Amino acid sequence: MADHLLFATERYGLPILQPLADALHARGERVHALLAGAAAGLALRGPVQPVDARGAAALRPRAVFSASNEVPTFVTGAKVQLFHGFNVEKRADGRGHFRVRGLFDLYCTQGPATTAPFQELSRRLGHFAVVQTGWPKLDPLFRDDGGAAAALRAPAAGRPVVMFASTFTERLSAAPHLLQAIAAQVAHGGRYWLLTLHPKCPPDLFDRYRALAGPNAAFVEPEQLVTAQRAADVLLADTTSVVSEFVVQHKPVVTFRNRAPKPHMLDFDDPAQLPRMLESAFAPSAALGAAIAAYADAIHPWRDGRSSERVIEAAGTLLAGGLGTLARKPLAARWRALQIRRALGYWGI
Incomplete structure (x- = not known):
């Protein structure tokens, strides 16, 4: 049994994380949630233990699953991007869906339309892996x-x-x-x-x-x-x-x-x-x-309601070394990491 951390900064992140929390519980894992920003004060259903930034750092979780554009890099474990929506072309790719901030180790993509661009970015940048899993938020549509x-x-x-x-x-x-x-x-x-x-x-x-x-x-x-x-x-x-x-x-x-x-x-x-x-x-x-x-x-070709399970398996494969060795994160990510610490009020070592 291992600890896992779920992270969101907006209310709409909860329906993305809830199916993943349920899937982790079904595997007998311990689940914690750091809900900040507009999601602060909210809660996920089931035995999900809420934690603050200091508590999240003390957990030393196996993985951090984020339904936000950012993730607390001061927390140990694989940093997994789940996305908070589909690419609907609200902005240019450089500012929108395909913007890479250097914070994540694994991008769990929703379908071919997203997977191919992120795989190309992964080949060019080298500091994150990509696995097409489907989107946890849509699991309840098909269950x-x-x-x-x-x-x-x-x-x-x-x-x-x-x-x-x-x-x-x-x-x-x-x-x-x-x-x-x-x-x-x-x-x-x-x-x-x-x-x-x-x-x-x-x-x-x-x-x-x-x-x-x-x-x-x-x-x-x-x-x-x-x-x-x-x-x-x-x-x-x-x-x-x-x-x-x-x-x-x-x-x-x-x-x-x-x-x-x-x-x-x-x-x-x-x-x-x-x-x-x-x-x-x-x-x-x-x-x-x-x-x-x-x-x-x-x-999103998956219609079996099991994207959460695929996300968990992809994170496990990453941690086991099955997705190759990642390059070091870009220096620019350090400044973003400091901004995240400030936003979450955490300055521990």
Whole structure:
């Protein structure tokens, strides 16, 4: 039995770490969580022991699994990057999904679209390994959820279910622009709505969307995001990574002013078009279905609900030397490591 540390700095990191915590427990391992930043004060389910920075350092864990762009380098053990979302092209690669900060030993990639670029970076830089494992967050999409999705869908009473999700990035967010159009759809009542927003969206926007809850809609908190994706038939969104998560189920998505629209999306730019776009999503063409399947296979081909187990096995292979010898981390990473210490309030040796 060994100690393992889970790390997150945002609320949305918890649904990524929870399936991994469950998989570690199933193997009889000890699991601890260092939840900092916006995740501070939250907790994972089950016998997960919370620790602060000093406690994490004292643990000397076998591995640190991070659902953040960073990781506490002052903690021993393999540093494993899990990612906090798919690459949805919000930013240039140098600042976005493929930015390498020199902090991690292992990148557990979600699918071929991410694996190939990181493998190329690994060959060039040499200080980290790459294993395609799938994403722990999506494990519950493909496992028995004890009826949670059915319960969330039950108030629909047989009606089709639409889920709405939006990014917090102001220039990309659909939430302010589609509020009235969505409110009209909710009032009509022909479909049932599951509404959610990114935790970083403005509080007043949360209030306005929560106010739509009633017999035709429910507001879903971030911890219920995966359950809502299982429950819904169609997703309405923008450039949020929820689009990719939803498509993995081979379900249609409607996007509002997506930054990089693709063939698997039904993209539009005028709120008045929403009713027509939803009609198209609920009657998808064969071409759209094929595009959805192709994209899903590229970003996350695993549909067995066992990505967490593959992450654990990949970390074990790394620690056993099965992924080769890693080069030394770049000098620039030392400055980032100091910034992480400062953010976590840890200056021990």
